[in-house]
Amino acid sequence: MSKAVSALGGVSHSGFVDVAEAGLRGMITLRGDLASAKMKKAVKAATGTAVPAARRIELNGDKGAAWMSPDELLILVPYEEAVATVEALEKALAGEHHLVADVSDARSVFTVKGAKASEALMKLCPVDFETLAEGEIRRTRAAQVAAAFWKSGADEFTLVSFRSVAGYVMGLLEVSARKGGEVFPA
The missing domain is CATH 3.30.70.1520 (Heterotetrameric sarcosine oxidase)
Structure with a gap:
């Protein structure tokens, strides 16, 4: 019997926020x-x-x-x-x-953590983050693919996508979270 593995092996990236594949869920x-x-x-x-x-x-x-x-x-x-x-x-x-x-x-899970986590997602998802409450889930898209996400902590979001597009989603998150790419620079 083969061992289950996540789509991207737990890859992560640190920018103005941290993004990571969260592993099997x-x-x-x-x-x-x-x-x-x-x-x-x-x-x-x-x-x-x-x-x-x-x-x-x-x-x-x-x-x-x-x-x-x-x-x-x-x-x-x-x-x-x-x-x-x-x-x-x-x-x-x-x-x-x-x-x-x-x-x-059939799914992959990602976390986006940091004080400006919503800014990384704002660039990808057509959602009003100012009105998004903790405990609220949104089915939407991340750029060109279906996704769902929720605010999983004060400075954290959890995002779910199809496993078949996990590499694409991680690439989006990595580029969106790069230092210097903040929506509202300090």
């Missing part, structure tokens, strides 16, 4: 009636969080649930727990219309 697409009692119970059991409101992410340590659309969540768990979490969700939602898919190996 368990990610599960969960679709169904987000208001159903069974769904709420299954999400709570899998993540320790409630089903998030629209455009929100609920985190509980290294687990969480992110709202992706009116009938879709992205479940976050440690990579090694993804398969068991899929099985548990399937069992918990038996008899109810739903879809559960392990997308861990």
